[in-house]
Structure formats: C-alpha cells, structure tokens
Amino acid sequence: MKSLDSLLRELPFFAGLDEEHARLIAGCARNCRFEAGQYLFHEGDPADEFFLIREGRVALDVVAPGQDPIVFSTLGEGEVVGASWLVPPYRWMFDARAASPTHALGIDAACLRRKCEEDHDFGYLMMKRFLPVFVKRLHATRLQMFDVYRRG
Amino acid sequence: MAVSRQNALVPALYRVGEVYRELPDTVTLRLVPESGRRPPCAPGQFNMLYAFGVGEIAISISGEAADEGFLHTVREVGAVSTALARLAVGASVGVRGPYGTGWPAAQGADVIFVAGGLGLAPLRPAIRRVLAERRHYGRVAILFGTRHPAEMLYRQELEQWRRRLDVDVSVTVDHADTLWHGNVGVVPALIPRATFDPNNSVALVCGPEVMMRFTVSALREAGVPDERVYLSMERNMKCATGLCGHCQFGPEFICMTGPVMRFDRIASLFSTREA
Numbered sequence: 110m111k112s113l114d115s116l117l118r119e120l121p122f123f124a125g126l127d128e129e130h131a132r133l134i135a136g137c138a139r140n141c142r143f144e145a146g147q148y149l150f151h152e153g154d155p156a157d158e159f160f161l162i163r164e165g166r167v168a169l170d171v172v173a174p175g176q177d178p179i180v181f182s183t184l185g186e187g188e189v190v191g192a193s194w195l196v197p198p199y200r201w202m203f204d205a206r207a208a209s210p211t212h213a214l215g216i217d218a219a220c221l222r223r224k225c226e227e228d229h230d231f232g233y234l235m236m237k238r239f240l241p242v243f244v245k246r247l248h249a250t251r252l253q254m255f256d257v258y259r260r261g
Numbered sequence: 262m263a264v265s266r267q268n269a270l271v272p273a274l275y276r277v278g279e280v281y282r283e284l285p286d287t288v289t290l291r292l293v294p295e296s297g298r299r300p301p302c303a304p305g306q307f308n309m310l311y312a313f314g315v316g317e318i319a320i321s322i323s324g325e326a327a328d329e330g331f332l333h334t335v336r337e338v339g340a341v342s343t344a345l346a347r348l349a350v351g352a353s354v355g356v357r358g359p360y361g362t363g364w365p366a367a368q369g370a371d372v373i374f375v376a377g378g379l380g381l382a383p384l385r386p387a388i389r390r391v392l393a394e395r396r397h398y399g400r401v402a403i404l405f406g407t408r409h410p411a412e413m414l415y416r417q418e419l420e421q422w423r424r425r426l427d428v429d430v431s432v433t434v435d436h437a438d439t440l441w442h443g444n445v446g447v448v449p450a451l452i453p454r455a456t457f458d459p460n461n462s463v464a465l466v467c468g469p470e471v472m473m474r475f476t477v478s479a480l481r482e483a484g485v486p487d488e489r490v491y492l493s494m495e496r497n498m499k500c501a502t503g504l505c506g507h508c509q510f511g512p513e514f515i516c517m518t519g520p521v522m523r524f525d526r527i528a529s530l531f532s533t534r535e536a
C-alpha cells in the first residue's frame with residue numbers, strides 16, 4: 110500500500126513538493142472514503158479538516174430555509190474541498206456532499222496551521238499553493254454571478 | 262463562398278420546412294429554398310434572416326439539413342428574433358448569405374470546443390464535421406456550459422455525443438438542484454480537467470463575451486497559444502457586407518473578417534465595449 114506522502118505527491122496540487130514538506134503534510138493527513146450522498150462536512154461546523162479529492166466528485170450545496178438545496182459548485186479529482194479552515198473563525202460556510210463514491214485525503218486543519226506557524230517558510234509555500242486556487246474560484250464565482258446565459 | 266455585393270443585399274425566398282422547439286424561448290428552424298438549391302456553407306458562417314415586415318438579423322447556421330436546407334437556432338430576445346422564432350411551418354423568410362469566416366479545419370490536432378449557452382449553435386456544424394471524420398483529428402473535447410439543466414440546448418444530441426467513446430463531453434451548469442449529477446460551475450473550470458496537448462490543440466470558442474474572456478484566460482493558463490484559439494464574435498450587425506460599419510470592432514468589421522476570429526489578432530481589442 111502506498112504511503113500517505115507518496116499519495117500526496119501524486120496529486121497535481123502538491124506536484125514538485127520536496128520530501129520533507131510532503132512528510133510534514135502527511136503527518137496531518139488521513140485517507141478517507143465517502144459513499145455517494147454522504148456529507149464531508151456541514152455548514153456551520155468547525156472547519157477542522159479539509160479534503161483533497163483523489164477520485165470521485167463532491168458537490169457544494171447551500172440551503173435556504175423552505176427551499177431545496179442549491180448546488181453551486183462541484184469539485185473533482187485533484188481539487189481542494191474547503192477554504193474556511195484557513196481563516197478565522199474556522200467554520201464551514203456550506204455543505205459538502207459526495208456526489209459519487211469519493212476517495213480523498215483528509216487534512217487536519219489545526220495540525221497544518223500549527224506547522225505553518227512553526228515554520229514560516231513552509232507556511233509561505235503552502236499559501237502559495239492554496240491562494241491561487243481560491244483566487245481562481247473567486248473569479249469563477251464572479252462569472253457565475255453575471256448570469257451570462259440569461260435572455261438578451 | 263464569395264457573394265457579390267449586389268446579390269448580397271437581396272434576400273432569397275425560403276420557406277420554413279420544420280420548427281423544432283429546443284427551449285421555451287428557443288427554436289430551430291429548417292429553412293428550405295423556394296426555388297433552386299441553397300448555396301454551400303461552411304461551419305461557423307451565418308445568414309441574415311429577414312422576418313417580413315419586422316426586420317432582418319444575423320443568425321448562425323446551426324446545421325445543414327438533409328434536404329439541402331439550412332438549420333437556424335433562434336432565441337427570442339427582441340422584435341425580429343421573436344418574429345422568426347414564432348414562424349409556423351410553411352411561412353416565408355428572406356435569407357441573405359451565407360456570410361463570414363468559418364471555423365478552422367484543424368485536422369491532425371486535438372480539438373477543444375468550448376460553448377456557452379446558445380454559443381453551441383454555431384459550433385454544432387463544426388462538431389458534427391469533426392465527429393463525422395473523427396480519425397482525422399487527435400483528442401476531441403466538447404465543453405459546454407449552460408445556466409441550468411432544464412435550459413440545455415440540443416440535449417439529445419449532447420447525450421449522443423457523450424455515449425461515444427472517442428470524445429470527451431463535459432457539461433456544466435451555473436446552478437442546479439441536488440437531482441443533477443453532473444458538474445456545477447463555470448465552463449472555463451472544465452478546461453484544466455480536459456486532456457489535450459496544448460501545443461497541438463485548436464480551441465473553438467463561442468458564447469457570451471464575458472464567458473469567452475474567462476475561457477481565453479483558462480486556455481492560456483493551460484498553455485494553449487493565442488494563435489490556436491478561435492472565437493466567434495457575435496456582435497450586432499446590420500448589412501453583413503462591410504458597408505454600414507455597425508459591427509466595427511477596432512479596425513475590423515466583424516461581418517467581413519469574422520464572426521470567427523483568431524484570438525491573437527483581436528486580443529488587444531477584446532475587452533472593448535460594444536458601441
């Protein structure tokens with residue numbers, strides 16, 4: 110069976126990571142599996158573990174009272190699920206649900222945050238990987254908000 | 262096909278052979294010439310359709326009908342498009358064209374089609390051509406973004422394409438309920454998930470301009486050079502023969518050098534607002 114640090118380095122997100130850093134992250138990681146329909150986390154819960162999808166698809170839902178949940182994004186192989194673990198108050202702002210059987214690496218957020226604090230070089234490297242992902246999502250969300258396909 | 266300027270301004274008489282309801286506000290019309298044969302056309306070209314007594318607008322050719330007619334997919338947005346979309350079988354329509362540049366042939370390359378909403382209409386003839394001659398192309402990806410699962414153009418045909426094992430078809434919607442099992446998000450987000458060789462790919466893109474801007478940026482990020490990206494610029498036009506200047510885009514008249522344009526040639530103008 111593959112070790113967690115080799116699994117990590119297979120993900121495009123962590124491509125090129127050196128061994129020491131891979132070990133640091135692997136120390137906070139676990140392998141997990143979700144059945145279709147199972148929730149990875151719920152809105153309002155503490156954001157204490159985020160996920161990197163190895164296989165499968167995860168849907169992000171928001172629920173408005175009295176309405177059916179709206180799916181506003183789906184994430185697939187190699188993508189990061191969850192950003193709220195990076196910023197206080199570390200609580201999820203939406204639900205994440207496996208839309209198909211999903212294999213993921215779960216990363217203990219408090220553990221990774223602590224390692225980033227202890228070693229700022231490592232912390233900066235992590236930020237350089239996470240920030241572009243979240244900025245791109247922000248741009249995509251803007252495009253979604255424009256509702257470009259509505260009538261003329 | 263070259264159209265002489267004199268003939269170019271006189272519409273030919275066509276008849277509505279069939280009306281397919283695509284969406285509540287969108288139909289595909291099969292237009293058949295009242296006499297003779299229709300002129301040849303290339304994927305990506307458009308016709309000027311004249312709704313008698315109402316006006317004339319540019320509409321892409323969305324397919325060549327088996328009986329030598331044209332297929333046109335029209336969405337109701339204003340007076341002329343609504344008049345066209347509500348024509349009954351047997352009604353008369355004026356047709357001028359075909360006009361404009363077509364999509365590049367792209368044989369030998371990987372082909373990435375990126376369509377948003379109604380932008381699938383002008384791409385459909387190019388997709389059909391590539392699929393009909395599949396072995397002449399490398400990998401083929403069709404990436405389609407639309408508003409909602411219930412507003413999906415050419416759904417049956419998309420499903421047919423999806424069943425093929427030699428094409429990567431990905432559909433995404435802006436939002437959905439939990440019954441939808443496909444992708445949710447914007448179409449540029451599908452680009453990093455598709456498999457192609459960026460240096461030997463040709464990207465054919467059509468959709469609302471904002472969507473095309475984000476798509477171009479995602480293609481650049483994936484390593485596709487600007488000269489391998491083609492966009493269909495569907496800015497409003499009137500004469501379609503380079504006379505009136507209505508569709509001027511910087512130094513270009515879209516009706517003459519477009520609608521399909523190579524991105525490196527228009528990159529500097531691309532964020533220009535429509536006059």
Ligand SMILES: Cc1cc2nc3c(=O)[nH]c(=O)nc-3n(C[C@H](O)[C@H](O)[C@H](O)COP(=O)(O)OP(=O)(O)OC[C@H]3O[C@@H](n4cnc5c(N)ncnc54)[C@H](O)[C@@H]3O)c2cc1C
Pocket residue numbers: 261307316318319320321322333334335336337338339340341342343379382383494495496497498520
């Ligand atoms: C080359 C080309 C190919 C086209 N292909 C198709 C097609 O296959 N199917 C189709 O339904 N439409 C297509 N269009 C758009 C179509 O020409 C316009 O929707 C039409 O001119 C609207 O005329 P109208 O009288 O119905 O509405 P108008 O009263 O003229 O306009 C109604 C609303 O639509 C907006 N609008 C008009 N034209 C455009 C445009 N080109 N782009 C964005 N917004 C616009 C106006 O700003 C206004 O808000 C194409 C346009 C071009 C230039």
